[in-house]
Amino acid sequence: MSVKAMNHAFKWLPTAALLALSLNQAVAAESFSPPPADAIPKNEFGDMVRKGQDYFLHTSQMLPDNVGNSLNCVNCHLDAGRRADSAPMWGAYVLYPAYRAKNGHVNSLAERLQGCFRFSMNGKAPAADSEAILAITTYMYWLASKAPTGVKLEGQGYRKLAAPAQTMDLERGKQVFMANCAVCHGQNGEGRQAAGKTVFPALWGDDSFNWGAGMHQIPNAAAFIKSNMPLGNPGTLTDQQAWDVAYFMNSHERPQDPRFTVDVETTRKKYHDGGDNLYGQKVNGIVLGENSVEPGGRLKDKAHPQKD
Amino acid sequence: MTYRTENTIRRRLLFACMAAASWTVHAADSGQIQQGSEIALEGASGQPACVSCHGAKGEGLPAAGYPYLAGQPAQYMIEQLAHFADGSRKQPIMQPMAKALSEEQRAAVAAYYASLPPVFDRGTLAHLVQTYPATDTGAWLAHRGSENPYIPACVQCHGPGGIGVEPVFPALAGQPEQYLKAQLTAMKSGDRGEDTHKLMTHLARNLSDEQIAQVSTYFATGVLKPVGNVEVQQKGEVK
Numbered sequence: 001m002s003v004k005a006m007n008h009a010f011k012w013l014p015t016a017a018l019l020a021l022s023l024n025q026a027v028a029a030e031s032f033s034p035p036p037a038d039a040i041p042k043n044e045f046g047d048m049v050r051k052g053q054d055y056f057l058h059t060s061q062m063l064p065d066n067v068g069n070s071l072n073c074v075n076c077h078l079d080a081g082r083r084a085d086s087a088p089m090w091g092a093y094v095l096y097p098a099y100r101a102k103n104g105h106v107n108s109l110a111e112r113l114q115g116c117f118r119f120s121m122n123g124k125a126p127a128a129d130s131e132a133i134l135a136i137t138t139y140m141y142w143l144a145s146k147a148p149t150g151v152k153l154e155g156q157g158y159r160k161l162a163a164p165a166q167t168m169d170l171e172r173g174k175q176v177f178m179a180n181c182a183v184c185h186g187q188n189g190e191g192r193q194a195a196g197k198t199v200f201p202a203l204w205g206d207d208s209f210n211w212g213a214g215m216h217q218i219p220n221a222a223a224f225i226k227s228n229m230p231l232g233n234p235g236t237l238t239d240q241q242a243w244d245v246a247y248f249m250n251s252h253e254r255p256q257d258p259r260f261t262v263d264v265e266t267t268r269k270k271y272h273d274g275g276d277n278l279y280g281q282k283v284n285g286i287v288l289g290e291n292s293v294e295p296g297g298r299l300k301d302k303a304h305p306q307k308d
Numbered sequence: 309m310t311y312r313t314e315n316t317i318r319r320r321l322l323f324a325c326m327a328a329a330s331w332t333v334h335a336a337d338s339g340q341i342q343q344g345s346e347i348a349l350e351g352a353s354g355q356p357a358c359v360s361c362h363g364a365k366g367e368g369l370p371a372a373g374y375p376y377l378a379g380q381p382a383q384y385m386i387e388q389l390a391h392f393a394d395g396s397r398k399q400p401i402m403q404p405m406a407k408a409l410s411e412e413q414r415a416a417v418a419a420y421y422a423s424l425p426p427v428f429d430r431g432t433l434a435h436l437v438q439t440y441p442a443t444d445t446g447a448w449l450a451h452r453g454s455e456n457p458y459i460p461a462c463v464q465c466h467g468p469g470g471i472g473v474e475p476v477f478p479a480l481a482g483q484p485e486q487y488l489k490a491q492l493t494a495m496k497s498g499d500r501g502e503d504t505h506k507l508m509t510h511l512a513r514n515l516s517d518e519q520i521a522q523v524s525t526y527f528a529t530g531v532l533k534p535v536g537n538v539e540v541q542q543k544g545e546v547k
Contacts, residue, residue, distance in 0.1 A: 037452060038442040054439050061437075079455060183476060183504055184465070192474065194467035195434035232460050232507045 031154040034082055034090045034143040045138070052139025055132055056081055056089075059121065060198070063132055068123035068255075068297025069207045070191070070198040073136075076120065076215060078228055082143065084155025085227040091156030093144040109137055119212035122255050122297045158223035164243040168218070168276070170283070173248025176241045180230055189252060204252035210295045211257035211272075211279050211288075218276045221246035247276070251283045256292035264289040337419070344420025353408040358417065361401070366424045370528075373486035379426030383475040385418035391501030398499040426471070428482045428532060433469030436531065446526030449519060457514035462523065465507070470527050476504045485528035492520040 040046045040053070055062055057080055059072040074080055081089035096109035107115075110133050114125035126132040147153060178187070184200040186192055191202035202208040214220050226242035228234050237245070257279065260267050264287060268280030279289045294300065348366070351357040358377070362368055366378030377385065391397035392406035393414075406414065441447035450470065453461035463470060465477045472479030480488065494500040495512035503509055515523070 037455065038440070038448065040440070050440060057439050058437060078460075079453065079458075082455065083458075180505060194471055194473045195430045197434050197468050199465070199467050199473050230505050230507065231464065233505055233510045236505070 030151070032090060032147050034088070035145050037080065037082060040142065045142075048135055048138040049142040051131075052135035052137070052142075053080055055136055056139060063117075063123075063126065065299070065302070066117050066123045066126050066132065067121040068295070068299045069121060069202065069209065071121055071201050071209065073116070075201045076224065078231075081140070083228075085157075085159040086224070087157050088143070088155060089140040090144040090147055091153050093140040094147050094149045094151060094153065095156070109140070113137070118258055120209045120215065122208070122210045122213075122295055123299055124296070158220055159227050160219065161222050161226055161239050161242060164222075164240055166240060168243050168247040170244075170248055170251055172241075173244035173246075173251075176237065176245040177248050180237065180241075181245065184231070189249065203249050204254050206255060206293050207297065208254050210255035211292060212259055212295075216250050216254065216277075216279065217274075218243070218246045218250055218278070221250060247278075250278050251288070253286075253288060253291050255295045255297065256289065258295040260295075340416045340419045341423050343413070344416035344418070347409070347413055347417045348420055352413055353410075355405045355408045358421075362421075366421050367427050368484060368487075370484040373484045373490065375483050375487045376427050377421040378424035379430075379472070380421060380478050381472060381474045381476060382415075382418045382422035384478050385421060386415055387476065387503075388501070389414040389418065394501075396501035398494065426479060428469075428471070428479075430471050433471050433481055433531070434467070436469035444522075444526065444530065445519070446522035446524070447530055449523045450526050450531065454514070454519075459511050459514055462527070470531055480527040481531050483528060485524050488524035488527055489520055492524065493517075496520075 040049045056073040056077075059074075060067045060070045061072075076087065077083070077089060078086040084091075092112070093109065096112055097106050098112075099106050100112075102115075108128070110128040113133055113136055114128065117123050117125040177189075181203075184192060185203050186200070188205070189203040189208070190205055191198060191207065192200040209215055215224070222239075222242045222245075225246055226235075226237060226239060230236065257267055257271060259271055261270060264280045267289065268277075272279040281288055296303075346352070348358040348362075358366075361372070361374045362377050363374075366376055368374050368376035388397060389406045389409065392399060392402040393409075395403060397403075409417070438447055438451040441451060449459065450462045453459045453464070462480065465473065466480050467473040467477065470480035491500060492512050492515060495503075495508050496515065498509065500509070512520075
């Protein structure tokens with residue numbers, strides 16, 4: 001190689017290196033880590049981040065007028081909304097505002113959060129300009145620090161499973177549940193408490209999420225379970241077991257869909273018209289949704305205090 | 309006798325038997341506790357009394373690293389006694405004692421200790437909420453866990469403040485530091501039998517020796533420090 005040619009090569013080397021670097025970055029942009037959990041800034045902004053984090057961890061206790069069950073955000077978004085494949089908050093933050101088929105319009109992040117309160121928490125949404133929504137949004141913004149916007153980051157949402165190899169089966173699902181889940185969530189999915197405090201959340205029944213929540217959809221539940229359960233030792237269930245147990249979990253009654261209109265059949269057609277959506281389907285001789293309690297959980301008792 | 313009458317009698321007999329059976333089970337509860345208390349106080353099958361190490365009221369002996377048993381979930385204690393007996397929980401003092409007891413005796417002594425009041429105030433500790441103990445690594449593990457390697461917060465299974473959760477998650481709050489440290493170390497090396505769904509045998513492997521020391525210190529003493537540590541203001545009535 002002549003000196004001139006070498007010079008020429010060297011001249012281009014930095015450009016090539018830069019190009020390689022930026023290509024690398026383009027690929028790497030898909031994966032993301034939030035700032036360390038204990039690195040919340042010590043200033044006024046950080047105070048609001050902390051507040052949002054606290055709402056996230058103790059939602060039911062701190063927002064008793066908005067949460068109708070005893071669930072907390074962290075029950076479905078593990079590690080304070082930080083964990084990948086557990087619908088982490090940094091993954092969600094960068095995808096809003098977004099069009100949602102669920103309600104047919106572009107949703108702000110605030111409206112999306114309000115949906116969680118209405119459905120997953122079986123409660124009443126805080127106002128979009130309330131301190132709770134501001135704090136949770138601030139916490140999410142901080143978690144997403146330095147993330148690109150409008151990108152589905154690796155670990156966003158729940159990691160989808162391939163369609164089940166065998167048709168989902170209630171009996172198999174029950175066996176998986178009794179063997180792997182009941183010790184924490186109770187034999188009737190009622191969750192567990194200690195000294196009156198909920199430790200393990202209810203998976204169905206009156207104290208769980210209602211029929212409008214995303215977790216009642218079997219693909220969501222199966223994906224969550226596969227990646228995250230049993231807590232502390234995930235990945236020990238096969239895909240088929242995750243599908244079967246998700247099917248079993250969602251074959252039980254839970255509070256009514258707050259969007260309920262006319263009757264279960266009409267509500268199903270309008271909001272639940274999918275193959276494996278069990279709302280309005282007959283399971284073990286019972287049409288799911290027909291015996292649901294009104295949504296709102298403990299908030300209903302507050303609205304109509306019981307006489308002594 | 310007609311078939312129908314015979315059937316009715318059979319049904320009545322069955323009902324009577326069931327009623328008697330349920331009564332027996334119920335009666336066995338207090339009888340079981342009584343039997344358990346005798347084993348605890350006096351020993352059985354030639355074995356020394358439990359109280360000689362675990363305290364007169366099951367409060368343990370922290371100076372020697374002997375754990376409290378009072379108020380621990382019965383099923384948890386039954387499982388541990390079985391692990392001592394089958395040798396999977398390697399502990400030279402407990403192994404021969406558990407082996408000498410029959411299954412019935414182990415269930416009885418577990419029922420007795422489960423019936424005793426715990427050494428800490430459950431109601432107060434249950435209110436302990438720490439969402440951001442950034443300066444205390446042990447407290448952080450207890451209340452927030454670890455991200456990488458992934459370890460859920462201890463309180464997620466052992467209950468708020470580590471007060472324990474039925475049926476298999478023991479209380480940790482106020483156990484001797486030396487005891488907690490030894491247990492986590494034994495779990496890590498596989499010397500403490502197999503726990504429910506291998507949760508702890510799996511998790512302990514992800515704990516460094518330093519983390520084991522820190523979290524043991526925290527549950528032994530830190531968690532019991534006055535509730536001045538509570539960081540989340542209780543806005544509403546807790547369900």
